[in-house]
Structures are given as C-alpha cells and as structure tokens.
Amino acid sequence: MMYKFLLAPLLFASVISAHSQTKKIAVAPKKNVVAAEKKTTAVPVLKTTGRNINITLTPFKNCWIYLGSYYGKGKTLADSAYLDGNSKGTFKSEAKLTGGIYFVVSPQYTIQFELLMDDAQHFSIVGDSAQKEKVQIIGSPDNDLFKSYSAISAVKGRQRYNLEMSLSSAKNASDSNKIKSEIAAIDTERQDYIDNFIQKYPNSLLGMLFTVMQRPKAPAIPIVKGKPDSAYPYRFIKDNFWNDVNFFDDRLLRTPFFEPKVDEYFKYYVSPEPDSIIKEVKFMLLSARTGREIYPYLLTKFTNKYVNPEYMGQDKVFLYLFNEFYSKGDTTFLNPASRKMIFDRAYSLMANQIGEPSPILTLTDTLGKAKPMYDVDAKFTLIVFWDPHCGHCKEQLPKIDSFYQAKWKALGLKVYAVYIYDDAVNDWKSFINEKKLYEWTHVYQTKEARDAEMKSNQAGFRQLFDARITPTVYLLDDKKRIIAKQLSLEQFDDMIAAKLKSQTTK
Numbered sequence: 046m047m048y049k050f051l052l053a054p055l056l057f058a059s060v061i062s063a064h065s066q067t068k069k070i071a072v073a074p075k076k077n078v079v080a081a082e083k084k085t086t087a088v089p090v091l092k093t094t095g096r097n098i099n100i101t102l103t104p105f106k107n108c109w110i111y112l113g114s115y116y117g118k119g120k121t122l123a124d125s126a127y128l129d130g131n132s133k134g135t136f137k138s139e140a141k142l143t144g145g146i147y148f149v150v151s152p153q154y155t156i157q158f159e160l161l162m163d164d165a166q167h168f169s170i171v172g173d174s175a176q177k178e179k180v181q182i183i184g185s186p187d188n189d190l191f192k193s194y195s196a197i198s199a200v201k202g203r204q205r206y207n208l209e210m211s212l213s214s215a216k217n218a219s220d221s222n223k224i225k226s227e228i229a230a231i232d233t234e235r236q237d238y239i240d241n242f243i244q245k246y247p248n249s250l251l252g253m254l255f256t257v258m259q260r261p262k263a264p265a266i267p268i269v270k271g272k273p274d275s276a277y278p279y280r281f282i283k284d285n286f287w288n289d290v291n292f293f294d295d296r297l298l299r300t301p302f303f304e305p306k307v308d309e310y311f312k313y314y315v316s317p318e319p320d321s322i323i324k325e326v327k328f329m330l331l332s333a334r335t336g337r338e339i340y341p342y343l344l345t346k347f348t349n350k351y352v353n354p355e356y357m358g359q360d361k362v363f364l365y366l367f368n369e370f371y372s373k374g375d376t377t378f379l380n381p382a383s384r385k386m387i388f389d390r391a392y393s394l395m396a397n398q399i400g401e402p403s404p405i406l407t408l409t410d411t412l413g414k415a416k417p418m419y420d421v422d423a424k425f426t427l428i429v430f431w432d433p434h435c436g437h438c439k440e441q442l443p444k445i446d447s448f449y450q451a452k453w454k455a456l457g458l459k460v461y462a463v464y465i466y467d468d469a470v471n472d473w474k475s476f477i478n479e480k481k482l483y484e485w486t487h488v489y490q491t492k493e494a495r496d497a498e499m500k501s502n503q504a505g506f507r508q509l510f511d512a513r514i515t516p517t518v519y520l521l522d523d524k525k526r527i528i529a530k531q532l533s534l535e536q537f538d539d540m541i542a543a544k545l546k547s548q549t550t551k
Contacts, residue, residue, distance in 0.1 A: 145299020424457030
C-alpha cells in the first residue's frame with residue numbers, strides 16, 4: 046500500500062500492495078470543534094477539460110464503485126461510477142480532481158488499490174479485485190513514473206529484507222558489519238534515486254510526494270570555539286524541515302503523510318510557548334493563503350488544536366488566529382454554528398490571558414456587602430468559581446481548603462470564592478458552614494446587579510473569566526495578574542512554589 050511504503054523511508058517496496066484488500070473507508074468524516082461549510086468531497090476546478098477516467102474492474106458488475114482520496118489524516122469519497130455488465134464504467138466530470146493519492150473503492154467500501162491523480166485526468170484503469178497488485182493504469186504520466194519506480198523499489202526491497210534476515214545468522218562481527226554495509230548501500234542508493242528523481246521531475250506529482258516525505262539528515266556536531274555545539278543538529282533539522290514544500294499546494298492534503306509531518310514538527314521542533322507556536326502558525330497560514338483547500342484546512346486544524354489547548358496559556362494562539370484571520374473576514378468557509386462558537390470563545394478568552402491583569406470583580410458577600418476582589422490584600426489570590434450543587438465542586442472545594450490550611454495561608458495566599466448563580470443562596474451558605482470555609486471571601490452576584498449589568502450591555506464575570514464549567518480556578522499574583530488557570534491543585538501548588546523561588550533569586 047502506498048501509505049505503508051511512503052512512510053518507511055528506508056524500505057524499497059511497492060506502493061500498491063495486497064494490504065489494501067481488507068482496509069475499509071469510513072464514509073462519515075470525523076467531527077471537529079470547528080467545521081467547514083464545504084464538504085470534504087468537494088474539489089476545486091483546475092481546468093475546464095475536466096476528468097474522464099475509464100475503469101474496468103472485475104468481477105464487479107451492474108453496481109456502483111467509488112473513487113476516494115486521502116484528506117489530511119482521514120479519507121473521503123470524491124466520485125462514483127456505475128459498472129455495467131462488462132465491469133466497465135467511467136469517473137467523469139467537467140471538473141478536475143485535486144491531485145494526490147487516490148484509491149478505487151468497492152461497493153462494500155473496501156479499498157481496492159491506490160493510484161496517483163496527476164493533472165492529466167484522462168486515462169484508463171484495468172484491474173481485478175483478486176489481483177490488486179497487477180492493476181494497469183494507462184495514459185497517466187505520473188503513474189508511468191511511479192510504475193518504473195515501483196519495479197526498482199520492489200527488487201531493492203527484497204534485497205534489503207533478505208539482508209536484514211541474514212543479520213541474525215551472521216557468524217561473527219565481520220560478517221555482521223559487511224551485511225550492515227550492504228544495507229546502508231541500498232539505503233544510499235534509494236536516497237540517491239529519490240534525489241535524482243526530484244531534480245529530474247520537479248513538477249511531477251511523485252516528485253512532490255518524495256519532497257514532502259523528506260526529513261533533513263542531522264549533520265555531525267560541529268566544534269565552535271573549541272566546544273561542541275550540541276544544539277546545531279536540532280537547529281539544522283528545524284531550519285530545513287520544510288525545504289521545497291509549498292504550503293499553498295492543495296495536493297498536500299491528498300496525501301496521508303503531510304498532516305502527520307506537521308504534527309511531528311510542532312511536537313518535536315516548536316517550543317510549547319505560545320509566541321513560538323504563533324510564529325510557526327503565521328508562517329504556514331500566510332504561505333498557504335492562496336491554496337483553495339489547504340488554507341481553510343490548516344486554519345481549521347490550528348483552531349481546533351488551540352481553542353481548547355493541551356497546555357495552559359496556548360489559548361493565546363487561538364486568540365491570534367481570531368484577531369488576525371477570523372475577525373478580518375476569514376469566515377466564509379465556516380458554517381453558522383462554527384462561526385458563532387469561534388467568536389463566542391474568543392470573547393470569553395480575551396480578558397483572562399496569562400500574564401495580564403485580572404478583570405475587575407466587585408460582588409456581594411454573605412452579609413450583603415460589596416467585596417471588590419482587587420481589595421483583597423494578598424501575595425497570591427485564588428479565585429474559585431463554583432456552585433454548591435456541582436458534584437465536582439463538592440469534592441474539590443474541601444481539597445482546596447486543605448491546601449490552604451496546610452500550606453497556602455502561610456505563604457500569603459487568600460481565596461476569593463464566587464458562587465456563580467443567585468437562585469440557591471441558602472444552599473450556598475449552608476455548604477460554606479458545613480465545610481467550615483470561614484477564612485475565604487465568599488461572594489455572589491445579586492439578581493439586581495446582573496440585571497443592571499445586562500441593561501448596560503456589559504460583559505459578565507462568566508464571560509470575562511471564561512467560567513463555563515465549575516469549578517473554574519485562577520491564580521493571581523500580588524498585582525492581581527493572572528499566573529495560572531484551570532490546573533490541578535498540585536500544579537497550582539507547583540506554580541506558587543516556582544513564583545516564590547523566582548522572587549527570592551532576583
């Protein structure tokens with residue numbers, strides 16, 4: 046199978062493999078937080094000549110078969126053809142398909158074999174479901190190139206496999222080293238073939254696929270001013286990771302290895318610090334801007350990744366996407382629900398970014414007196430948004446008090462606890478008394494205050510603090526700047542310790 050081969054850079058093997066026989070394509074695409082209005086089966090028109098792909102696929106008769114493609118990490122169906130009593134049919138349309146790796150799918154949605162969809166989409170396919178590896182593609186220049194490559198790779202792949210098998214039976218170190226040298230020679234020959242192919246056919250689809258698969262080879266560690274520069278290989282790979290990859294090329298989406306390469310890059314070569322991520326996201330999106338399919342795909346991918354990020358503070362990346370793209374009109378590809386979600390989420394995050402001053406909170410305590418949060422004189426302030434009817438709150442608030450009594454109070458921390466509703470004030474007060482949470486500042490927003498806030502069209506604390514779930518917890522410093530949010534109690538404890546340590550070393 047092509048995917049299996051192309052992801053194994055040291056292996057010569059045929060792209061079209063019998064492993065495709067049992068793989069089935071999922072018809073329904075995976076749902077994301079943000080969804081594009083266009084369905085993934087839609088493809089842009091490249092030229093007016095359209096496509097006309099004749100196919101003979103035995104033994105299927107009098108039934109529908111399908112043409113599918115990779116799409117990011119998933120798969121999608123792009124066309125269908127009805128096979129007559131002679132197993133013949135045609136994939137035909139006035140529109141061309143976006144180039145990439147495609148596959149023929151049986152009536153049972155089983156992938157039969159893969160092929161390259163180049164710009165010349167007037168060709169023929171002759172195949173047999175029982176002999177997938179012997180499929181013939183006639184009249185397609187890129188598939189002709191691929192067929193030649195497959196023939197060479199099959200021979201070299203067998204040679205390499207046999208050498209690997211013989212390693213276990215090597216009689217001595219000399220024999221083992223000789224076999225390893227022969228394997229290395231095959232790998233070098235393979236890489237030379239690919240390098241020469243890319244140079245000779247730079248505009249071919251297969252050349253583009255080879256380019257996307259490439260990973261820079263780490264150079265030897267250089268000696269700089271008498272000392273080894275151990276970080277140089279990392280910097281070299283990062284700086285050259287995307288050599289000759291055009292992010293505006295929609296064909297990248299129709300491969301199974303472009304998006305995993307993007308994920309690999311962000312996992313291993315980009316710092317999790319938000320500003321570092323923003324720099325890389327900006328480069329990719331601006332480079333992909335003219336891509337009709339890949340630009341909205343990447344924008345959606347990054348939005349889904351950072352709208353609810355894995356690490357605290359990375360929601361700053363989502364706000365960057367909102368401010369630089371969505372708020373400036375890049376919303377035409379979104380459905381109404383996704384557009385509303387993005388705008389609502391952005392407005393909920395703008396006021397509570399790490400390192401920024403906390404929004405102002407002036408709420409009413411259990412005795413009916415106003416208690417401004419900024420009047421809490423403390424080295425650290427823990428804001429807790431909670432509800433006495435919330436099961437998780439009932440579990441977490443006593444734990445917070447345990448941390449407070451055992452350690453945090455002595456470090457100068459105070460708790461400003463916000464009951465997020467106003468319809469069960471008696472239950473709220475009962476819980477405080479039951480758990481003996483007497484040393485905290487307990488507040489809530491009265492109905493009158495909320496009505497006045499809404500009448501003046503002001504943002505409420507739920508939006509300002511993104512308090513969509515309970516408990517929602519923030520840690521502030523002595524200037525009421527946000528240090529951390531939505532961490533575990535142990536992580537909050539670590540943040541306090543780290544902050545104190547940094548203050549003592551200054």
